[in-house]
Amino acid sequence: MAGAAEKRPARAGEGAARPDTGGRRLPRTLHPVAWWIWALALATAVSRTNNPLLLFLVLAVLGYVITLRRTDAPWARGFTYYLYLALTVVAIRVVFRAVFATGITPHDHYLFSLPRIPTPDWYAGIQLGGPVSLEALLSAATDGLRLACMLCCIGAANTLANPKRALRVLPGALYELGVAVTVSISVAPQLVQSVQRVARARRLRAGRNKGLKALRGIVVPVLEDALERSLRLAAAMDSRGYGRAGSATPRSRRLTGALMLLGMCGLCAGAYGLLDATAPKLLGLPALAVGSVLCLAGLRLGGRRVTRTTYRPDPWRFAEWAVASCGVLSAVLLFVNVGYNPAELNPSIYPLSWPTLPLVPAAAILLAGAAGFLAPPPSAPTPYITAPRTEEAA
Amino acid sequence: MITFDRVSVVYDGADEPVLRDVNLVVDEGELCLVVGHTGVGKSTLLGAVNGLVPHFTGGTLYGAVTVDGRDTADHPPRELADVVGVVGQDPLDGFVTDTVEEELAYAMEQLAVPPAVMRKRVEETLDLLGLADLRHRALHELSGGQQQRVAIGSVLTAHPRVLVLDEPTSALDPTAAEEVLAAVTRLVHDLGVTVLLAEHRLERVVQYADRVIHLPGDGRVVSGPPSEIFTASSIAPPIVELGRAAGWSPLPLSVRDARRAARPLRTALEDTAPPPVRPEPDAPEAEVLRARGITVAYRGVPAVRAVDLGLRAGEITALMGRNGSGKSSLLWALQGSGPRTSGTVRVGRNGAGEPGPAKGGDPKSLSAAEARRLVGLVPQTPTDLLYLESVEQELDRADTESATGTGVTGPSARAILDRLAPGIDRATHPRDLSEGQKLALVLAIQLTAAPRVLLLDEPTRGLDYRAKTQLIAMVDELAAEGRSVVISTHDVEFAARAADRVVVLAEGDVVADGPTTEVIVASPVFAPQVAKILSPLPYLTVDQVRAVLPGTEADA
Numbered sequence: 001m002a003g004a005a006e007k008r009p010a011r012a013g014e015g016a017a018r019p020d021t022g023g024r025r026l027p028r029t030l031h032p033v034a035w036w037i038w039a040l041a042l043a044t045a046v047s048r049t050n051n052p053l054l055l056f057l058v059l060a061v062l063g064y065v066i067t068l069r070r071t072d073a074p075w076a077r078g079f080t081y082y083l084y085l086a087l088t089v090v091a092i093r094v095v096f097r098a099v100f101a102t103g104i105t106p107h108d109h110y111l112f113s114l115p116r117i118p119t120p121d122w123y124a125g126i127q128l129g130g131p132v133s134l135e136a137l138l139s140a141a142t143d144g145l146r147l148a149c150m151l152c153c154i155g156a157a158n159t160l161a162n163p164k165r166a167l168r169v170l171p172g173a174l175y176e177l178g179v180a181v182t183v184s185i186s187v188a189p190q191l192v193q194s195v196q197r198v199a200r201a202r203r204l205r206a207g208r209n210k211g212l213k214a215l216r217g218i219v220v221p222v223l224e225d226a227l228e229r230s231l232r233l234a235a236a237m238d239s240r241g242y243g244r245a246g247s248a249t250p251r252s253r254r255l256t257g258a259l260m261l262l263g264m265c266g267l268c269a270g271a272y273g274l275l276d277a278t279a280p281k282l283l284g285l286p287a288l289a290v291g292s293v294l295c296l297a298g299l300r301l302g303g304r305r306v307t308r309t310t311y312r313p314d315p316w317r318f319a320e321w322a323v324a325s326c327g328v329l330s331a332v333l334l335f336v337n338v339g340y341n342p343a344e345l346n347p348s349i350y351p352l353s354w355p356t357l358p359l360v361p362a363a364a365i366l367l368a369g370a371a372g373f374l375a376p377p378p379s380a381p382t383p384y385i386t387a388p389r390t391e392e393a394a
Numbered sequence: 395m396i397t398f399d400r401v402s403v404v405y406d407g408a409d410e411p412v413l414r415d416v417n418l419v420v421d422e423g424e425l426c427l428v429v430g431h432t433g434v435g436k437s438t439l440l441g442a443v444n445g446l447v448p449h450f451t452g453g454t455l456y457g458a459v460t461v462d463g464r465d466t467a468d469h470p471p472r473e474l475a476d477v478v479g480v481v482g483q484d485p486l487d488g489f490v491t492d493t494v495e496e497e498l499a500y501a502m503e504q505l506a507v508p509p510a511v512m513r514k515r516v517e518e519t520l521d522l523l524g525l526a527d528l529r530h531r532a533l534h535e536l537s538g539g540q541q542q543r544v545a546i547g548s549v550l551t552a553h554p555r556v557l558v559l560d561e562p563t564s565a566l567d568p569t570a571a572e573e574v575l576a577a578v579t580r581l582v583h584d585l586g587v588t589v590l591l592a593e594h595r596l597e598r599v600v601q602y603a604d605r606v607i608h609l610p611g612d613g614r615v616v617s618g619p620p621s622e623i624f625t626a627s628s629i630a631p632p633i634v635e636l637g638r639a640a641g642w643s644p645l646p647l648s649v650r651d652a653r654r655a656a657r658p659l660r661t662a663l664e665d666t667a668p669p670p671v672r673p674e675p676d677a678p679e680a681e682v683l684r685a686r687g688i689t690v691a692y693r694g695v696p697a698v699r700a701v702d703l704g705l706r707a708g709e710i711t712a713l714m715g716r717n718g719s720g721k722s723s724l725l726w727a728l729q730g731s732g733p734r735t736s737g738t739v740r741v742g743r744n745g746a747g748e749p750g751p752a753k754g755g756d757p758k759s760l761s762a763a764e765a766r767r768l769v770g771l772v773p774q775t776p777t778d779l780l781y782l783e784s785v786e787q788e789l790d791r792a793d794t795e796s797a798t799g800t801g802v803t804g805p806s807a808r809a810i811l812d813r814l815a816p817g818i819d820r821a822t823h824p825r826d827l828s829e830g831q832k833l834a835l836v837l838a839i840q841l842t843a844a845p846r847v848l849l850l851d852e853p854t855r856g857l858d859y860r861a862k863t864q865l866i867a868m869v870d871e872l873a874a875e876g877r878s879v880v881i882s883t884h885d886v887e888f889a890a891r892a893a894d895r896v897v898v899l900a901e902g903d904v905v906a907d908g909p910t911t912e913v914i915v916a917s918p919v920f921a922p923q924v925a926k927i928l929s930p931l932p933y934l935t936v937d938q939v940r941a942v943l944p945g946t947e948a949d950a
Contacts, residue, residue, distance in 0.1 A: 164492065179490070182490070190486075197773075197775070197778060200726075201773050203731040203762045204729070204766060204773065204779065204840070205766070205792075205839065205840075206762040206763040206766050221777060221779075221781055224777070225775075225777075232487040233487055233490070235446055235450050235471075236480070236482060236488030236490075237488075237490060239446060239471040239472070239474075239475060239478070240479075240480075240488075240548070240549065241475030241501055241552070243472055244472045244473060244475070244504060307506045308505075308506050309502070309503055309506050309508060309509055311495075311499030311502065311512050311513070312495075312499075312509070312513065
């Protein structure tokens, strides 16, 4: 007899809440990489500005796209947590700025004063407490807000794209890495479940509930359980053909390793050369280019070792190009400094002034929001039924 | 299709080989049933088919195992994935992805099957196993039977010639088990897949088997047609035992055949009243536990709905019902350690002079140590309670745990264990015990607190016939001491032999509650094989028939 879950109808009212069915477009999930490019580009754009008006605009755009294009899948319910995390980031920044006060000048607006805690001589660099100015708090808040916005961009990518499908586009050479991540994602909830089960069983024996002994009573059965389970999983994966030998020889494997290692060195050197203005010119773009070529070669060579195919690969069509490019375009617009005064991106706090909304950057961010209707509507209402799992079903 | 040529398997550090000089040929399209007690090497035999033994498990394999012309010595399991599909006991352990469709495609992705072919095969397999409605569902949301069907489907998509199933139904309720076995037989009949199936509850599968491979326990392997093997084998389902007792030849293996053969037997038994399965108490015993209006809800969804239950001393109650019907929740709520949304439990106190607590009450409102003196519970996974390095240490710990706080102590854990399961080596690591021994150890630990009420949550899982008979002896002894025992189980044959009373739960409600004979004889799902064969006569077990039939005194 099938479980009770099967008979339960899908959650009512889910379909009615969906604002857009995409008109004539077929509902489908967008390629996860397109969402990631879009979100990362937007995060890059955010890194350019401190203007709270622009930052709030970014948050609004994220909210719009997410409400329009997320699915009912478990991973798509997480954006709220990213918002909480963002709020925490802002709060921590402001509180730290208030506690580790950096002093106040006569021009600043005095807000309040915290009791000063004397620090020993060897700790002279930092002072605790003291007067706090409005300017200090505001600059901390806008800084925090920028970080929070970038966090939310990543959160948006995680909400819009299935993280496991995103791992599937990894190149063949990194396939094992992808599987390891996928398996550990699914093992984590099982581990939580078995901790709960064992902790509950502890009470049956009325063992000590505190201290090291109790910890051992929980940790030992849980770990033994996890170990046995992972052995069985490994056996199952082995008998289902995981890790079948491709055309790799020991020599080609060594070559792959060498190429990857050199490539990574090149990439690191290149990044250093680009970011550090005093570094010799040769270290910049050329090293980066050589590094990436080596890495690509290594990945290609390593990929040959794994022979496998992908079931229902996500296509890359016009919608993917559109979403990715509107993200990238908005980042480019915020970096080129054309048509607006770059100072407007980072409005001055000293002296305090009301930020203005520069026209071109605002338009660029709104352009990123176009992804909301450029992406096709998410695939048809898959009945992700959230049956509360009872103890017995567990 | 599968050839074992003088195969012996020795694990590292073991003196005796698990399999000794096995010669075996399994032809294409056969459904082979592998039977034997726990620990005789069934899993080793099955693992050798796709090379998990010895490539994955270690040990040494002498001789040669050939599958579809490939020698497992040169082909590790992954190179045999396109020929042999393996399904284990717990489907959740083998899942790599998280939705049904992706799981079905996983093996094909590894085999580099072209995408167009993959798409087609997934659709076919969804239809073949009746999974089409579930294709986008997350795997952990499915019921046990559905999960096991997905696990079978996920190896079938690679189009293997051989399917190896190691106790695929041990965690399932009768209906879900039927569902899985029906799918397996369909594969054998329609696709000509060769199936090797190990199963403890033979009564479910014996009728489908073309051949039986019996492992008597000394490393040998005997194979032959079912009716031939079962005339002599040490393990047999009730239908076979009934056939042996009644002297039927050839042995009928399905209820249908047996009913035809049983016509004379039914006539002969018509006038005799069946002896009771279990000795009836002289006088109704006193009630030791009274539960009123027990409700358990998880996030607003009720798992147990206002259940009233009274348990009497010396009575063994079987709690039955499909997976997810609230059996575990009810047991945990009665014990007081699990959540209880509303309702009361009242446990009577022990008489003066008896070991155990002097006061009764609601276990929920007492401390954990006091609650377990009133009601003991053995959870579904007994090993959750074990965390020390040896049986000895566990027993010592149990004694100190139970002695704290009270002046009165019962017999020591060691004495109890020796009585329940004599002959367990004290230095053994608890994880190395057999399932039956683990259960006995945890029972002994829980009994040191001398509870009047003992609850066992699915103790029959993974037990073979011998271990079940031992378990029945254990609970009989506990009941004889005046304890009330509740056993939740899916195993109807076990319930028929062990229980005085059966309570059936469905969606959290009690739908039937009464003496075993009355409740399970009439039910098409819960009736044991003997009841099905001899219906309308109210017989439940082979022992009853043996007691009545002249000339067949209890010989087993």
